[in-house]
Structures are given as structure tokens and as C-alpha cells.
Amino acid sequence: MTNDQSSGPHAAIRIERDVRYGEGAIGFGTDRPGTRALLMDVFLPAGDAPPGGRPALVLSHGGAFHRGAKERDEFEQGTFRNTPVHVYCERFAARGYACFSIGYRLTQERPPPQPLPIKRNRGAIERDRIDYVRGLLGLPPATHEELLDGSEAAYADVAGAFGFIQANAARWGIDPERMAIGGFSAGGFASAYAVFALGQRAAAVVGLSAGMDKDDAAYYVHGGRGLPPVLVVEGEDDLPSIPPRAGALASCAARAGLGVRHYVVPGRPHFYDGASAVVLKAATLPGGERCATVEEAIAQFLAEVLAPPAVTADHLEAFAQAWNRHDIDALMSFMAADCVFHAWTGTEAAGTRYVGREAVRAGFMKAWADFPDAQWTRARHLVAGRRGMSEWTFVGTRASDGRRVEVDGGDLFTFQGDKIRVKDSWRKMRP
Numbered sequence: 219m220t221n222d223q224s225s226g227p228h229a230a231i232r233i234e235r236d237v238r239y240g241e242g243a244i245g246f247g248t249d250r251p252g253t254r255a256l257l258m259d260v261f262l263p264a265g266d267a268p269p270g271g272r273p274a275l276v277l278s279h280g281g282a283f284h285r286g287a288k289e290r291d292e293f294e295q296g297t298f299r300n301t302p303v304h305v306y307c308e309r310f311a312a313r314g315y316a317c318f319s320i321g322y323r324l325t326q327e328r329p330p331p332q333p334l335p336i337k338r339n340r341g342a343i344e345r346d347r348i349d350y351v352r353g354l355l356g357l358p359p360a361t362h363e364e365l366l367d368g369s370e371a372a373y374a375d376v377a378g379a380f381g382f383i384q385a386n387a388a389r390w391g392i393d394p395e396r397m398a399i400g401g402f403s404a405g406g407f408a409s410a411y412a413v414f415a416l417g418q419r420a421a422a423v424v425g426l427s428a429g430m431d432k433d434d435a436a437y438y439v440h441g442g443r444g445l446p447p448v449l450v451v452e453g454e455d456d457l458p459s460i461p462p463r464a465g466a467l468a469s470c471a472a473r474a475g476l477g478v479r480h481y482v483v484p485g486r487p488h489f490y491d492g493a494s495a496v497v498l499k500a501a502t503l504p505g506g507e508r509c510a511t512v513e514e515a516i517a518q519f520l521a522e523v524l525a526p527p528a529v530t531a532d533h534l535e536a537f538a539q540a541w542n543r544h545d546i547d548a549l550m551s552f553m554a555a556d557c558v559f560h561a562w563t564g565t566e567a568a569g570t571r572y573v574g575r576e577a578v579r580a581g582f583m584k585a586w587a588d589f590p591d592a593q594w595t596r597a598r599h600l601v602a603g604r605r606g607m608s609e610w611t612f613v614g615t616r617a618s619d620g621r622r623v624e625v626d627g628g629d630l631f632t633f634q635g636d637k638i639r640v641k642d643s644w645r646k647m648r649p
Contacts, residue, residue: 231311234260235289239382242323242375246330246367254327256375259288259304259319260390261311267391273524274390274397275310276383276420277303278320278376278405280427282351283368288321291402293489300426301492301513303402309492313517316390318383320401322375322408325368326357332370336415338433340366344459372404377412380420395603396524400424400449403488410467413446414438421604422523424449424516427456427488429463430470439470441568442558443642444605444632447477447503449519451496451512453486460488468500475558475573475640477503477523481515492516502574503556525635527604534599534608534631537638542593544586550579554637562627562643569643578641589614589623606631612645623648 236257245251263272279291280300286293292302307317323329325348343365352360360368380399387394399409399420406428412418414430415438423446429435439445448471452464468480481496492513498506505522509515533552540548559578564570572581586592592614599608609628616623627645631638 230264231308232262232264234262239320239379240375242371243330244323244327246328248328254323256323256379257288257321258379259307261304261307261317261319262390263311263314263316267316270526271387271393271396272314272316272391273520274316274318274383274387274392275307275424275520276318276320276380276397276399276409277306277424278322278372278379278401278408279303280401280403280405281324282348283325283365283372283404284348284351284355284357285324286404288319291405295487295489298487298489299491300402300489303405306492306513306516309513310517310520315520316392318379320376320379320405322372322379322405323368324372325360325364326352326355327368328364329367329371331363331367332374336370336373336411336434337366337431338437339431342431342433343369344463347457347459369404369407372408373411373416376401376405376408377416377418380412380418384419393526393603396421396526398422398424398446398520398524400426401428402426403428407463410448411438419444420446422446422449422520424519425464425467426451426512427453427460427464429460429465429467431463432466435463435466435470439467439476440474442475442560442571442640443568443630445471445474445476447471447519447523447556448479449516450478450480451483451515452481453483453488453490455485455487457488472500472502472573475502475560475571477556477634477639479503479506479515479519481506481509481512483512505555523634527601527633528636529601529606529631529633529638531599531601531606533636534601534606535597538594538597538599538608538610544592546579546583549582550575552638553578553641554634554639556634557638558640560640560642562645588617590617591615601633604633606633 240256279286406425559572561570594610597610630642632640
């Protein structure tokens with residue numbers, strides 16, 4: 219591992235190179251199986267971390283799972299070039315983020331299959347671009363199994379890197395609850411799978427010309443409980459396989475009640491730089507239309523969704539009192555712009571899901587319509603960073619039949635800054 223100071227416009231950052239985060243098997247099916255170290259570069263703001271720790275941004279490079287590296291993934295298409303992941307790391311370290319550029323195993327290294335399959339549709343691989351890149355590298359066509367093994371090894375490596383950083387957050391002065399993950403192209407796909415398929419606890423996902431296969435997004439992106447908001451960017455003239463998969467991730471995330479911003483880069487192919495103009499295509503998280511460039515869109519998104527949590531037990535007590543006053547305006551003042559409410563009953567696994575402020579407002583008011591004298595008594599609250607909980611006893615008279623109801627229950631909360639983003643209600647069942 220080496221340490222150095224950056225030069226040029228980002229001189230006020232520190233860089234740790236070749237930090238080992240794990241070891242990966244290679245040479246599967248060959249006469250020379252073995253392992254190699256998995257490495258990353260770390261980009262840190264100058265000076266000590268603030269109380270509570272810095273936010274973090276974990277990025278992985280592109281290259282069709284065959285080329286690119288943690289320190290090199292600049293490619294070109296005609297006159298267009300992408301901003302390399304390590305440059306984004308430099309720029310966001312200068313903004314105050316602890317940033318990590320992740321290296322992972324490439325397909326031609328022949329990683330073995332994962333212990334459990336990750337992709338749901340084992341027969342579907344978008345291989346046109348991969349075959350093109352293999353040709354550029356002088357490699358023969360790969361088997362279907364090699365391509366599956368290569369992509370899934372990248373997913374596992376990126377997930378492992380994120381888990382390693384989160385487990386060692388104190389080493390770099392990081393708040394482990396304020397860590398985003400993302401990347402360009404293959405690295406962006408690996409990041410999405412690391413979170414939604416492999417369960418890494420990221421607070422945000424950023425995909426530049428990336429997403430998930432339609433079947434995988436539908437299977438893995440659901441419920442919204444603890445799942446992060448998503449930023450997706452695609453070129454207007456991107457590779458044919460990118461828009462459907464970027465759209466699959468964005469649309470499934472929106473249906474699950476996650477905060478989503480989906481941008482298009484006008485007039486650009488698969489490769490575009492951070493200064494390229496963006497147009498907002500779809501969003502459940504308001505405010506994204508104010509961004510002019512790719513980098514500004516990333517910066518605003520991260521500033522919002524990684525804001526330090528500021529909700530306390532006193533906030534939750536005031537929220538509970540507003541419920542007992544049946545004060546809908548007061549209740550909504552506690553809720554985030556992209557809030558979600560999971561009711562305790564409904565046909566979905568999550569209960570009835572209300573997404574967005576107007577739907578949440580209606581869902582809250584339904585409780586008083588069903589029980590005009592509803593009260594939540596003996597409330598107690600607990601807050602731990604970005605999550606919280608309240609427990610209470612509900613009492614009320616059902617409007618439909620005049621029956622008195624008394625039942626214990628609770629709420630699980632996810633916070634965004636000083637607002638509640640997710641309210642997830644649970645109650646004991648009584649005959």
C-alpha cells in the first residue's frame with residue numbers, strides 16, 4: 219500500500235493506493251488455478267473527519283467485465299470520453315466524501331462460479347458489447363458459463379469491498395450509515411447487484427449507464443424496507459442494452475417506494491463526462507430538475523440522501539402527539555419529500571404501500587376515518603442513526619361496527635436528514 223498527496227486541482231486530498239480488501243479465486247477450469255489479492259484505492263479529504271464521521275462514496279469501474287481498472291477506465295467513442303471512476307473519486311473527496319475506487323476480477327481471469335447463482339434468468343446475457351471488447355483485447359469468444367461466472371464474480375467482489383469498508387469505517391473516519399455505492403457501466407451493474415441481490419447496506423446507489431436485468435430488478439427490488447434511493451443516468455444514444463436495464467432498475471425502485479432520479483444525457487453515447495448536460499427523465503425524489511450536469515446531479519443527490527440524520531426521540535414523540543390530535547398538517551411536516559408509508563394491513567407483503575406525499579397523506583387520514591376516536595397510547599421511542607422505532611398501544615372505536623379495539627403495535631422508521639422517509643407500521647393480530 220502506498221500513500222501520496224494528490225496534485226493539481228484536487229491537491230487537498232490524501233490517497234492510499236492498493237489497499238487490500240480481500241482475495242479472489244482465479245484460473246477456474248484451467249491447469250493453473252489460484253488466487254489473487256483484491257485491491258482498491260482510497261481518496262480522503264484533507265484534515266480530520268467531523269464528529270460522527272464523513273459520508274462515503276464507493277465506486278467501481280466500467281469495461282464490460284473485461285477491461286478497466288481501479289486507476290484506469292477512461293474509454294472513448296468517436297469524440298466522446300467518459301470521466302474515469304478514479305477522477306470522480308478525486309472530485310468527491312475534494313467535496314468532503316471518503317471515496318473508494320474498487321478493483322475486481324475480470325472475466326478472462328476465469329473466476330469460479332459463485333456458491334449460489336445471482337442472476338435469475340441464467341440463459342440471458344447481453345453479450346454483444348462483451349464480444350466486441352473481447353475482440354479488441356484479442357480474446358476468443360467466451361462460453362456462456364464464463365460470462366456468467368465473470369459478471370457474478372464482479373458482483374461478489376464489489377459487495378465484498380463495500381462490506382470491508384463498512385466494517386472498517388472508523389479507519390477512514392466514515393459514518394457507516396452514510397455510504398453510497400455506484401459506478402460506471404459494468405461497475406454500476408455490479409454495485410446495484412451488490413445492494414439489491416447480495417444485501418449490502420448502502421444508503422444510496424448511483425448507476426452511470428447501468429441498471430439491472432428486468433427479471434432481476436423485478437425479483438430483488440421490492441418492499442422498500444431499508445432499501446436505498448437510486449440515481450440512474452443513461453446516454454441518449456447509449457448501447458442498446460443499457461436503457462432497458464437502467465429503466466428496469468428505476469421503475470422497480472419507484473414501485474417499491476424508493477427515492478428515484480433517472481436522467482438522460484442528450485446527444486451522448488455510452489461514454490460521457492461529468493460535465494455533460496442532463497435532462498430529468500423520471501423521478502419520485504423531487505428537485506432533480508435543477509441539475510445541469512452529470513456531476514451536479516450526483517452531487518445534489520448524495521447531499522440530500524446522505525444528509526446526517528437529525529431525528530431524535532423527541533421528534534418521534536411530537537410525531538406521536540400529532541397522531542393523537544388527528545393533525546394531518548403537523549404529521550406531514552415530519553415527512554420527507556419522497557416519503558413512504560407501509561400500513562399494517564393490505565394484500566401486499568409490505569401491507570398497503572402509500573408512495574409520495576399525497577398518497578401518504580391520504581393513507582394517514584384513512585386511520586381516522588376508520589377509527590374516528592383513534593389514540594396511540596403509552597408510546598415509547600428509540601433512535602439509532604438513520605433508523606428508529608416507536609412502540610404503542612392503539613385504542614379506538616371502529617366506525618363500521620362500533621367495536622372497541624385495543625391492540626399493541628409499533629412503527630419502524632427510516633430517516634433522511636431531519637425527516638421521516640419510511641414509516642412502516644406493525645400491529646398484533648386479534649380475532
